[in-house]
Amino acid sequence: MLRLRAARLRLFETFIHTATRHRPEEPAHLATGRRGELAAYFYLRRQGYIIVARGWRSSRLRGDIDLIAWDEDTLCFIEVKTRTTRDVATAEAAVDEDKRRTLRRLARNYMRQLPKKDAAARFDILSIYFEKEKTAEFELFRGAFDWS
Secondary structure (H helix, E strand, C coil): CHHHHHHHHHHHHHHHHHHHCCCCCCCHHHHHHHHHHHHHHHHHHHCCCEEEEEEECCCCCCCCEEEEEEECCEEEEEEEEEECCCCCCCHHHHCCHHHHHHHHHHHHHHHHCCCCCCCEEEEEEEEEECHHHCCCEEEEEEEEECCC
């Protein structure tokens, strides 16, 4: 049992290292976004969410849903926005009407695939700030926008 735990820990550490390291050809803002999405995953799990999909895409629609998770009996479509500063604008301000429209289309497509078609669902936005390389600060907006 102890060997299995040690193996899982090594695998997890490898995953974290690979997922968060900066790739030389990758722009810094993409690395920040990737780091934020990973931090979001663990933050939401600590909040009791059950994550069912990361970076979900439809073969028929453009865009992706960062995280899909259950919060008790509610299916949540979560948009993660990561910033290194609050100086210009809040992270959640980047979820404009075009992005909301895209998320709604994707969410409807995802819901059509569920066996239970009448599940309660909502859209959340999770803003993450890595100011001055400190640990992440999170702001979760439950029910940030509606279906219309």
